[in-house]
Amino acid sequence: MSVNGAGTERRNHTTDGADESCWDEDWDDEYGPVVKATGHQIKLWREAAGLTQTELGDAIGYSLGMVSAVERAKRLPHPEFLAKADEALGAGGKLVALSKDVEKARYPKKVRDLAKLEAQAVELGAYANHNMHGLLQTEEYTRALFEMRRPPYKEEEVERQVAARMARQEILKRRSAPLLTFVQEEVTLRRPLGGRMVLRRQLEHLLEVGQLRNVEIQVMPTNREDHAGMGGQLQLLKLSKGTAVGHWEGQLSSRLISDPREVQILEMRYGIIRAQALTPRESLAFIEKVLGET
Incomplete structure (x- = not known):
């Protein structure tokens, strides 16, 4: 611009x-930190639960590639991904709470x-x-x-x-x-x-x-x-x-x-x-x- x-x-x-x-993703703006923080939080909860990316993917029905991409802020997680990850990792609603801001970043x-x-x-x-x-x-x-x-x-x-x-x-x-x-x-x-x-x-x-x-x-x-x-x-x-x-x-x-x-x-x-x-x-x-x- x-x-x-x-x-x-x-x-x-x-x-x-x-x-x-x-054609590139363009969330590297005010929502960039939100996307990166969401991926980092998922990684922290996964490691605290002692799960590998493959094991988390198997538990929530997503591929290793998707879990890896989300944690590296290369893909935006859908609300369903966050809900299943929240439950599988025992995050007590903390990951689900990120859904609203992440959804805005999707646009x-x-x-x-x-x-x-x-x-x-x-x-x-x-x-x-x-x-x-x-x-x-x-x-x-x-x-x-x-x-x-x-x-x-x-x-x-x-x-x-x-x-x-x-x-x-x-x-x-x-x-x-x-x-x-x-x-x-x-x-x-x-x-x-x-x-x-x-x-x-x-x-x-x-x-x-x-x-x-x-x-x-x-x-x-x-x-x-x-x-x-x-x-x-x-x-x-x-x-x-x-x-x-x-x-x-x-x-x-x-x-x-x-x-x-x-x-x-x-x-x-x-x-x-x-x-x-x-x-x-x-x-x-x-x-x-x-x-x-x-």
Whole structure:
């Protein structure tokens, strides 16, 4: 990541599509010590119990390689691993207690960063032009996006990315839920990513989410002759501190925009995009129509 003179952070990843430039594990940040401490604790409890890595693996149903990788902080232990190890080593719940922080570390850092911003948001607005916005995606739709990624992800990375995206949707259920507005291009309602049934369930999900009192979904018809969104998809977050930031995505990169002048431009464009789109009521009726045709 780098920051230019205009207050724009450049990151080598995207979030709502299925792309990123790096395949390596990326928990070497604030969660790095947690992952390392968890592996060290498992090793200490194992040695105190007089067990080898092979013996612990046999006792909890995991391979020697997995136990070794967890202890060396090369693999993240699943909650089931920690629960079984806790019981086998007589840790009295001390290993299980690490599950929550370890689970957070499982999500890619880029997703955690965006989720932190979304957690601070009192208002979020987004325009999506080639797929459903990540906060609106069903799990099936999300999995289809990651499975069609080229070069392909390994299966475990697909599951990791899917779980991370679904975790971000906690914002929809938050007690003090922010105002969420979305403008979706008509083509995103018709493109059958993952197959026709996946699209049908996605459209049904849009109709359900669109009924939430804090959510407004609008559709930008393809036949519009004037369109303020030709610069591509965008996202705006108004934070609880009174500041605002923008987020833009492209091939293999994304930008977190904090310069007030650039944020103002994005706010102007998004306002015009919303004005050019169908109203929320018209949009839900349009989605129902497309669902009937799918």
